[in-house]
Amino acid sequence: MVKNRYLGSYPVIGIRPTIDGRRGALKVRESLEDQTMNMARSAARLFEENLRYSNGEPVKVVIADTTIGRVAEAAACEEKFRREGVAVTLTVTPCWCYGSETMDMDRNTIKAVWGFNGTERPGAVYLASVLATHAQKGLPVFGIYGHEVQEADDTSIPEDVKEKLLRFGRAAVAAATMRGKSYLQIGAITMGIGGSIIDSKFIEEYLGMRVESVDEVEIIRRMTLGIYDRKELERLKSWSEENVREGFDKNPPELQKTRDQKDQDWEFTLKMYLIIKDLLNGNPNLPSGCEEEAVGHNAIAGGFQGQRQWTDFYPNCDFPEAMLNTSFDHNGAREPYVFATENDVLNGLGMLFMKLLTNRAQMFADVRTFWSPEAVKRCTGYDVEGAAKENGGFIHLINSGACCLDANGQARDENGTRLMKPWYDVTVADQKAIMENTTWNYADLGYFRGGGYSSRFVTDCEMPATMIRLNLVDGLGPMLQIAEGWTVNLPDEVTDILWKRTDYTWPCTWFTPRCDGKEGSPFRSAYDVMNCWGANHGAISYGHIGADLITLCSMLRIPVAMHNVPVADIFRPAAWNAFGMDKEGADYRACATYGPFYKK
Numbered sequence: 001m002v003k004n005r006y007l008g009s010y011p012v013i014g015i016r017p018t019i020d021g022r023r024g025a026l027k028v029r030e031s032l033e034d035q036t037m038n039m040a041r042s043a044a045r046l047f048e049e050n051l052r053y054s055n056g057e058p059v060k061v062v063i064a065d066t067t068i069g070r071v072a073e074a075a076a077c078e079e080k081f082r083r084e085g086v087a088v089t090l091t092v093t094p095c096w097c098y099g100s101e102t103m104d105m106d107r108n109t110i111k112a113v114w115g116f117n118g119t120e121r122p123g124a125v126y127l128a129s130v131l132a133t134h135a136q137k138g139l140p141v142f143g144i145y146g147h148e149v150q151e152a153d154d155t156s157i158p159e160d161v162k163e164k165l166l167r168f169g170r171a172a173v174a175a176a177t178m179r180g181k182s183y184l185q186i187g188a189i190t191m192g193i194g195g196s197i198i199d200s201k202f203i204e205e206y207l208g209m210r211v212e213s214v215d216e217v218e219i220i221r222r223m224t225l226g227i228y229d230r231k232e233l234e235r236l237k238s239w240s241e242e243n244v245r246e247g248f249d250k251n252p253p254e255l256q257k258t259r260d261q262k263d264q265d266w267e268f269t270l271k272m273y274l275i276i277k278d279l280l281n282g283n284p285n286l287p288s289g290c291e292e293e294a295v296g297h298n299a300i301a302g303g304f305q306g307q308r309q310w311t312d313f314y315p316n317c318d319f320p321e322a323m324l325n326t327s328f329d330h331n332g333a334r335e336p337y338v339f340a341t342e343n344d345v346l347n348g349l350g351m352l353f354m355k356l357l358t359n360r361a362q363m364f365a366d367v368r369t370f371w372s373p374e375a376v377k378r379c380t381g382y383d384v385e386g387a388a389k390e391n392g393g394f395i396h397l398i399n400s401g402a403c404c405l406d407a408n409g410q411a412r413d414e415n416g417t418r419l420m421k422p423w424y425d426v427t428v429a430d431q432k433a434i435m436e437n438t439t440w441n442y443a444d445l446g447y448f449r450g451g452g453y454s455s456r457f458v459t460d461c462e463m464p465a466t467m468i469r470l471n472l473v474d475g476l477g478p479m480l481q482i483a484e485g486w487t488v489n490l491p492d493e494v495t496d497i498l499w500k501r502t503d504y505t506w507p508c509t510w511f512t513p514r515c516d517g518k519e520g521s522p523f524r525s526a527y528d529v530m531n532c533w534g535a536n537h538g539a540i541s542y543g544h545i546g547a548d549l550i551t552l553c554s555m556l557r558i559p560v561a562m563h564n565v566p567v568a569d570i571f572r573p574a575a576w577n578a579f580g581m582d583k584e585g586a587d588y589r590a591c592a593t594y595g596p597f598y599k600k
């Protein structure tokens with residue numbers, strides 16, 4: 001399996017089998033030992049079989065050496081978990097235990113408790129009691145209680161419990177994976193875009209990450225001095241000759257560059273890709289004397305000032321951005337990077353959240369135009385159908401650069417269904433199809449006066465998708481917006497007419513959010529979603545992952561301002577119930593009360 005690209009460990013999950021400590025003639029504890037430890041083993045197996053780190057390896061799970069009936073056993077468990085790198089704990093029990101004497105009191109772990117729904121012993125009573133104690137002590141914890149009563153010897157995990165355990169596990173591993181890693185900003189604020197005004201305090205206190213910043217001149221320095229892996233450049237060049245297809249050049253003929261100039265731009269662009277990759281995570285194969293450059297910036301995400309200055313003079317960064325975000329490159333399938341164009345760090349972090357939740361490549365786009373069915377009819381004569389019609393139209397998602405190529409939906413599953421896969425499932429055939437349906441068109445010399453190449457494709461299939469936006473609001477702090485929906489497959493000629501009205505050489509995706517038609521709702525129609533959107537960009541993932549994002553945000557104490565996730569799927573710490581019945585208001589009040597997870 002591909003090794004971990006980041007320095008620092010992945011978070012381990014620790015299972016805490018907790019038990020009633022009473023021994024003696026009637027053998028209370030003795031009679032519960034097997035059932036309690038079996039719950040722990042079932043939960044451990046569930047996590048190991050279903051959760052993977054971003055590098056594709058199964059999540060590591062450890063179980064306390066003994067059941068935990070008294071505080072000394074809780075302390076021994078905490079000591080073991082510390083040695084093992086546990087950042088996430090799940091306490092399981094089928095019986096009554098002694099809440100404050102056995103609970104996980106470590107302020108840095110992300111916690112859940114599963115109380116078995118059986119009636120021989122009061123597991124649910126312990127669950128309710130320890131959830132209350134967690135709330136009293138300011139240690140929010142997720143409570144899991146199955147809907148149906150189970151037999152005492154039943155070691156199976158009911159589906160509703162599985163769903164909550166896995167949602168908790170995915171979100172907790174995603175949250176804790178960010179700890180200690182860097183966000184690398186290359187260049188500065190892009191064209192006055194608020195999202196690219198980096199806020200170190202937010203990144204440190206809410207995500208537990210750190211900010212690294214590099215001037216773009218570093219790319220020129222490394223290019224000029226040959227600080228890159230020459231062998232890898234040769235491999236990248238031969239891969240590109242086979243897989244990178246140039247598209248049309250829409251610039252006025254008199255401005256178009258010569259073939260030789262275009263080849264030089266490719267040479268520049270490919271070196272830029274390797275250098276940015278090295279800046280993010282280092283490279284042991286740099287020339288000797290480059291030990292400092294070889295270690296990289298330990299970045300789990302990053303961004304580039306995609307416009308002005310650099311792009312007024314040098315070839316643009318669209319190829320590096322697109323390829324870094326894609327689930328493969330000249331080295332084959334590999335963990336996708338998270339790399340934002342226009343240095344929109346907030347959109348980059350949104351991409352990071354979803355990549356860590358799904359292990360899939362992520363899209364970066366302008367939320368550019370709302371198209372009503374009426375406007376589409378007027379401009380193309382086409383009657384919008386399906387989800388786009390039901391939701392009152394669709395939104396044009398398009399931006400130069402950092403949209404993963406996986407978004408053209410050319411990967412296929414075993415049934416031939418088109419989708420965007422977890423990176424470790426992307427096959428050679430998928431890679432070939434994705435590259436064959438992407439062209440690299442010469443840059444728009446109006447916007448990119450230094451030239452370069454932009455990826456160009458259409459998402460010409462319907463796929464489930466989730467679009468989010470992370471925003472910072474003065475006086476509030478961070479907030480997240482979530483819109484689940486579908487990509488829209490328009491007839492080619494309709495796409496062409498609408499696309500030609502704007503940037504015809506950039507990646508093009510039509511998206512319709514799931515709407516409710518309710519007056520006053522931000523999801524009344526696709527228009528309202530766009531009208532309520534918090535900034536110019538959205539991060540988009542394959543799949544309907546809004547519920548996982550809501551759970552993740554509650555762990556990070558980031559309130560969710562709007563979402564179209566079914567209420568039944570919302571899973572937040574039990575303490576959120578104490579903040580009122582209106583779930584969104586309660587979320588805001590709870591996040592404000594607890595504050596950022598890593599607050600100083």
Ligand SMILES: C[C@H](O)[C@@H](O)[C@@H](O)C(=O)CO
Pocket residue numbers: 193307342366399400447536
């Ligand atoms: C027109 C600008 O150059 C483009 O970059 C614009 O469409 C944006 O992407 C702004 O987010």
Ligand SMILES: [Mn+2]
Pocket residue numbers: 342365366399536537
């Ligand atoms: Mn943009």
